[in-house]
Amino acid sequence: MMKYDLVVVGGGPAGMAAALKAKECGVKKIIILERSETLGGILEQCIHTGFGLHYFGQELSGPEYAYRFIKELEKTDIDVKVDTMVTEIQPGNVVIATNNVDGMLRINATAIILAMGCRERPRGALDMPGSRASGIMTAGTAQKYVNINGYMPGKKIVILGSGDIGLIMARRMTLEGAKVEMVCELMPYSGGLTRNIVQCLDDLGIPLKLSCTVIKTHGIGRLEGVTVANVDENRRPIPGTEQFVECDTLLLSVGLIPENELTRMAGIIIDPVTNGAIVDEYRQTSRSGVFACGNVLQVHDLVDYVTEESQIAGEGAAKYILSKGKSKGGKSRNGKDIHVKAKDGVRYVVPQNINRSTDRDVKVYFRVSDIYKDTYVVVTSGDKELYRKKKRKLAPGEMENVTVKLEDIACLESNEITVKLEVGKNG
Amino acid sequence: MQYDVVVIGAGVVGAMITRELSKYNLNLMLVEKCSDVAMGATKANSAIVHAGFDAEVGSLKAKLNVQGASLMAYYCNKLSVPYKNIGSLVVAYDWDDMQTLEVLFERGFNNGVPNMEIISQERLRIMEPYISEEAIGALWAPTAGIVSPYELAIAAVENAIMNGARVKRNSGVFDIEYKDGLFYLSTASGVIKAKYVVNCAGIFSDKIAAMIGDTSIKLIPRKGEYYLLDKTEKKMVNHVLFQCPSPMGKGILVSPTVHGNVLMGPTALDLDFDSKLDLDTTIDGLDTVKKSVKGVIPQMTTRNAITSFSGIRAHRAGEDSDFLIAPSEVNNHFVNVAGVESPGLTAAPAIARYVGKIFNEIAPEYEKKKDFKATRPAPVRVNELSLEERAKLIKKDSRYGRIICRCEGITEGEIVDAIKAPCGARDVDAVKRRTRSGMGRCQGGFCGSKVVEILARELDIPMNKVTKYGNGSKILFDKTK
Numbered sequence A: 001m002m003k004y005d006l007v008v009v010g011g012g013p014a015g016m017a018a019a020l021k022a023k024e025c026g027v028k029k030i031i032i033l034e035r036s037e038t039l040g041g042i043l044e045q046c047i048h049t050g051f052g053l054h055y056f057g058q059e060l061s062g063p064e065y066a067y068r069f070i071k072e073l074e075k076t077d078i079d080v081k082v083d084t085m086v087t088e089i090q091p092g093n094v095v096i097a098t099n100n101v102d103g104m105l106r107i108n109a110t111a112i113i114l115a116m117g118c119r120e121r122p123r124g125a126l127d128m129p130g131s132r133a134s135g136i137m138t139a140g141t142a143q144k145y146v147n148i149n150g151y152m153p154g155k156k157i158v159i160l161g162s163g164d165i166g167l168i169m170a171r172r173m174t175l176e177g178a179k180v181e182m183v184c185e186l187m188p189y190s191g192g193l194t195r196n197i198v199q200c201l202d203d204l205g206i207p208l209k210l211s212c213t214v215i216k217t218h219g220i221g222r223l224e225g226v227t228v229a230n231v232d233e234n235r236r237p238i239p240g241t242e243q244f245v246e247c248d249t250l251l252l253s254v255g256l257i258p259e260n261e262l263t264r265m266a267g268i269i270i271d272p273v274t275n276g277a278i279v280d281e282y283r284q285t286s287r288s289g290v291f292a293c294g295n296v297l298q299v300h301d302l303v304d305y306v307t308e309e310s311q312i313a314g315e316g317a318a319k320y321i322l323s324k325g326k327s328k329g330g331k332s333r334n335g336k337d338i339h340v341k342a343k344d345g346v347r348y349v350v351p352q353n354i355n356r357s358t359d360r361d362v363k364v365y366f367r368v369s370d371i372y373k374d375t376y377v378v379v380t381s382g383d384k385e386l387y388r389k390k391k392r393k394l395a396p397g398e399m400e401n402v403t404v405k406l407e408d409i410a411c412l413e414s415n416e417i418t419v420k421l422e423v424g425k426n427g
Numbered sequence B: 001m002q003y004d005v006v007v008i009g010a011g012v013v014g015a016m017i018t019r020e021l022s023k024y025n026l027n028l029m030l031v032e033k034c035s036d037v038a039m040g041a042t043k044a045n046s047a048i049v050h051a052g053f054d055a056e057v058g059s060l061k062a063k064l065n066v067q068g069a070s071l072m073a074y075y076c077n078k079l080s081v082p083y084k085n086i087g088s089l090v091v092a093y094d095w096d097d098m099q100t101l102e103v104l105f106e107r108g109f110n111n112g113v114p115n116m117e118i119i120s121q122e123r124l125r126i127m128e129p130y131i132s133e134e135a136i137g138a139l140w141a142p143t144a145g146i147v148s149p150y151e152l153a154i155a156a157v158e159n160a161i162m163n164g165a166r167v168k169r170n171s172g173v174f175d176i177e178y179k180d181g182l183f184y185l186s187t188a189s190g191v192i193k194a195k196y197v198v199n200c201a202g203i204f205s206d207k208i209a210a211m212i213g214d215t216s217i218k219l220i221p222r223k224g225e226y227y228l229l230d231k232t233e234k235k236m237v238n239h240v241l242f243q244c245p246s247p248m249g250k251g252i253l254v255s256p257t258v259h260g261n262v263l264m265g266p267t268a269l270d271l272d273f274d275s276k277l278d279l280d281t282t283i284d285g286l287d288t289v290k291k292s293v294k295g296v297i298p299q300m301t302t303r304n305a306i307t308s309f310s311g312i313r314a315h316r317a318g319e320d321s322d323f324l325i326a327p328s329e330v331n332n333h334f335v336n337v338a339g340v341e342s343p344g345l346t347a348a349p350a351i352a353r354y355v356g357k358i359f360n361e362i363a364p365e366y367e368k369k370k371d372f373k374a375t376r377p378a379p380v381r382v383n384e385l386s387l388e389e390r391a392k393l394i395k396k397d398s399r400y401g402r403i404i405c406r407c408e409g410i411t412e413g414e415i416v417d418a419i420k421a422p423c424g425a426r427d428v429d430a431v432k433r434r435t436r437s438g439m440g441r442c443q444g445g446f447c448g449s450k451v452v453e454i455l456a457r458e459l460d461i462p463m464n465k466v467t468k469y470g471n472g473s474k475i476l477f478d479k480t481k
Helices: A013-024 A041-045 A060-075 A139-149 A162-177 A194-204 A261-265 A304-323 A404-411 B010-022 B060-079 B095-111 B121-128 B150-163 B200-211 B231-236 B283-296 B344-364 B387-396 B412-420 B428-436 B449-457
Strands: A002-009 A030-031 A049-053 A080-083 A085-090 A094-100 A103-114 A118-120 A136-138 A157-158 A179-186 A208-210 A212-218 A227-232 A245-246 A249-252 A254-256 A289-294 A337-344 A346-350 A363-370 A372-381 A384-394 A400-404 A414-425 B003-007 B028-031 B088-092 B118-121 B137-141 B143-146 B166-168 B174-178 B184-187 B188-197 B219-230 B240-243 B253-256 B264-266 B305-315 B326-327 B332-336 B401-405
Touching: A002 A013, A002 A304, A013 A030, A013 A041, A013 A060, A013 A103, A013 A304, A041 A060, A041 A139, A080 B010, A085 A261, A094 B387, A103 A304, A103 A400, A103 B387, A118 A139, A136 A139, A139 A162, A139 A249, A139 B449, A157 A162, A157 A212, A162 A179, A162 A194, A162 A249, A162 A337, A179 A245, A289 A304, A289 B231, A337 A346, A363 A414, A372 A400, A384 A400, B003 B010, B003 B184, B010 B028, B010 B150, B010 B188, B010 B332, B010 B344, B028 B150, B028 B188, B060 B095, B060 B143, B060 B150, B060 B344, B088 B095, B088 B121, B095 B118, B095 B137, B095 B412, B118 B332, B121 B137, B150 B166, B150 B344, B188 B200, B188 B344, B200 B219, B200 B305, B200 B332, B219 B283, B240 B283, B264 B283, B326 B344, B332 B344, B401 B412, B401 B449, B412 B428, B428 B449
Parallel strands: A002 A030, A002 A103, A030 A080, A103 A289, A136 A249, A157 A179, A157 A249, A179 A208, A337 A414, B003 B028, B003 B188, B028 B166, B088 B240, B188 B332
Antiparallel strands: A085 A094, A094 A103, A118 A254, A179 A212, A212 A227, A227 A245, A346 A363, A363 A400, A372 A384, A372 A414, B088 B137, B118 B137, B174 B184, B184 B188, B219 B264, B219 B305, B240 B253, B253 B264, B326 B332
């Protein structure tokens, strides 16, 4: 059996940043296990720009952003195995993985960082009736066909869902000569970033139909068209608004799901809202020595925030390893942890727990559940207000954060911190 | 090429019959109009082995159902097909339902179903902890089970090929002429001559029979819609759970599958005679399934649905809905196997033997082979092996170490095996049925493009010639600019 101080599962932006940070903090033996043929994760197929504005202050393409970390990794003694799939995390933090060079790998780890990313919601998860023709695929699958394999997955396209990958693919397919008929969004607002709506739809004259969905797919063999309809406030199709749209391809951009199969198998507690692990301020899960970061923990809007969060996890894992496993797990075991709660328009928070004895300011990430204008973000603990700030606009598509100060945490009386919204009085 | 026997239709019934006939010394051909075997009702049904209390006493359906149920374990073992003998429960909600259970029990007893019991609410609750509180009792039939229908068909075809049978896919029969003791079958891949024909064309068996002037078969396409749920839901149901039957069939059931998912359905909607290809799912149909299952297991939701689909059963029109399995009145060298709706899957092994006997009577000139190979070797299933076995296997062939389908843990080696098998996979869905690659919760989101790459490489065709399920279902267009 091999032995490592730290095993990082996943070599995308999260895994690479976490491993590099842990190295910087003094961890000796680190290995990254990546299931694809290359490091970089999904960034490798994201050839558009828009990455790195926050972290590097530069606008990079996905592969460029990834390459900066790959280059850093090459300067270290961090081991990397690509084409290697972790199949199990056994008790005692033993990682089981397989590839075609080593066969079966058994690695004894002091700490593990989970950075497996997320996947797209497929058609089956939607109640979309109709035929099972070919030409219905997720936007990310189409992106791989176009950007990696060099094939067009369609010519006449309807996109369901206005998530960022769908918006990016609307532009990409148009630039490659396809006709994107429309983007349909079930909700009355888009789940994507405003800049993507402007740059990928508005600039190209592609209509975004809000409160609209696909109610039927047509065609035997290849897709021949879809029926779209407007929906009411309960998201039910409104009779009489049906419209047939001829197309050979339906791309789905209807949400991302953290890939927590390994996490669940390992018995780690999952937050039912984020679908990621419940963690503390260093991203330690309910299992001692197992950390999680990036899209496997919560679906991020920008890779820059993935990097930021993963560095926290890398630092946390380093602290854990260097103190030989003395720090506590994310789930409260002794009642001394502080629980962070989401309330009143805040859909979730990460981290969900903060150790009372923490040594840092804690940035709490959250998403809101609707569009809010001129609204206060408020953080309270018991009767005490820790933070209040007015925001011009809050949208479910954009991740927000507030920082809870170390000095505030140290002298909290309550075991709870609440993050909530308050509609502005002067707004 | 001239054959002694041509079997038309490679569903589970045609596949099992072909395997049965491959026991004889004869030239045997199986023709199929679709791009793969198991493409009709066989790939879209409830995947249940019925105990046999539904069919009318004395009917062929009843006889072959009970025989089939008792043969299934043997056949699945020989052919290395997943089968689990989990038993079934017909759940009763009121005293009328309890009366129905008595009727079913009596009928089952007369049909020869062993070991049935009518069980109490308490025992039902222990067997099915998530069952509705409204349930007051159930008919317990321990001989019922679950099976993978398309894998049974694929395995039977592979085994038949091992015993000398030939298979032609993409070869729909559009005309038959009988002359000088030979059938001339015009197919999409040329004329095929045969001394004997077995018509197992499922919902199209009426059309095939009509080609020799036999208009005795009248079929109604009866559509059924289903949900398949994630493995996360498997704790919710332990046995096949039926509701009390109606004239349209056995009602909507909920059941585990052999692979650990949960299946719920089907609805029953009679379509026009010409709607045999209407496999669309509908808002109403899927809603009906959801509502109905809520009555059985209130906590069951479709939030973790992997997919929904529909299948067409070949229901016989008119009073007599029994299986029609006999030489045609028009030509007794032409054997009809028609109207095989539920419990057709269960009955398939018994139907094969029954047709074997018919064949023996109409064609006594053929003798059985001495070297018939009854066993189809099990395909490699990497995730069923121990870590040591896996390590050994990867040393022999490194492709078993490369996981392509993350959700189901399927390796490149298994996918290549499926393509290279006798009657191997030629499209993405065919790979899926043989390996389960793409059958998991991401529905091929990650592995889909990799499977296309592997198919293109192994079949030596460009990626944009690979299809989802044959004719017209292309996946990729031209190269990018």
